[in-house]
Amino acid sequence: MGGTIAHTLRTPSVRSACTRSLLLLCLTPLFLGAQQGETDPNQATLTVHSTLVQVPVLVKNKAGRVVFELTADDFLVTDNGVRQNTKLEVDTDSQPLALAIVVETGGRGVEHLRDYRQLDSVLEALIGNVEHHVALIGFDSAPHLLVPFSPRTADVSRELATLDEGDKGAAILDGIAFAAEQLRAQPPRYRRAILLLSETVDQDSKRNRDEVLRLISDTNTAMYSFSFSSARAAVSHEASKFNSSTPGPAHGCFSREGADREYEGHYSKQVLDCISQLAPPLRLATMSFLAARTALHTKTAESVAQLSGGEFFHFSDAKGLKADLIALSNDLPNYYVLSFHPTAPTPGLHALHVATEDRQASVLSSRSEYWIEADTTP
Secondary structure, three states, rough: OOOOOOHHHHHHOOOOOOOOOOEEEEOOOOOOOOOOOOOOOOOOOOOOOOOEEEEEEEEEOOOOOOOOOHHHHHEEEEEEEOOOOOOOOOOOOOOOEEEEEEEEOHHHHHHHHHOOOOOOOHHHHHHHHOEEEEEEEEEEOEEEEEEEEEEOOHHHHHHOOOOOOOOOOOOOHHHHHHHHHHOOOOOOOOOOEEEEEEOOOOOOOHHHOOHHHHHHHHOOEEEEEEEEOOOOOOHHHOOHHOOOOOOOOOOOOOOOOOOOOHHHOHHHHHHHHHHHHHOHHHHHHHHHHHHHHHHHHOOOHHHHHHHHOOOEEEEEOHHHOOOOOOHHHHHHHHHHOOOEEOOOOOOOOEEEEEEEOOOOEEEEOOEEEEEOOOOOOO
């Protein structure tokens, strides 16, 4: 533990045994091997021959204080439900950083453009004293590169202070995908991160959720989301249901007819809530993972951050945003970095779950999934 944003942004990675400079990972998922179908034809591809999954973990106690001095033996990490032998990584805070700041300039984002006028000192604190490249990307119904990657953070701060209003769109997933593609062109030795400033719910993106999640993973990107409320109401949080003592929807747990009004036709979400109550052991692992992926439709910014092992903050004005950014800068040096070689490196999506052996400590943030490509050689 120790360092700045540079520490935790390095951690979500899968590395080739052949070279330490190449980092291929899955979002907040991790990718192992060259991605198929979305790769720039002019860019070289490489197959990973050995896998090391790295998982950043933030741990706090019930009082909200960071828990220090834990060891690898204090953590329980499962991959598709199978416990893994983990190692605790150290000294992970000196690698260069490529940071894409992605800001919504359209939709409800127009109301918050003034909140980004004095973020220069906060951004400098987040980045820390490491070699870095920073870019600014705006999006409304489509993404736009406003400031290309450069070491001049001040250029981004000035542009943030004078953003033009966009159209009525809020294509969050398209903005994230565009940023990940820009990050792909950064030097392999750079850690990659996205700082998202947007409303909570995606509106009319052309990229689908799985495509975006895998692209983030493929570019070894960590996500940190800062959001204000969307105009349309989101579905109730899945997490609030996991601790419920009620037996389920009043008209039958799995019934399509007469279901509780709160589900508003979201039958799949109702089923997830029912299963979480009927199968308590799933509440801490598989259900939270499935709920997070389902929530990408209704809580886009929060869910992407959660699945990537990043953090989510909700703000309403400039003062709140600055406070949240400072809170993030305080959390980042305190992440643990766990690593393991998968015992069953089967191709496809892998669900990760991290817990502590100490019941007084709570894992607040950790990567929830990663991918292994079908052409990966164990």
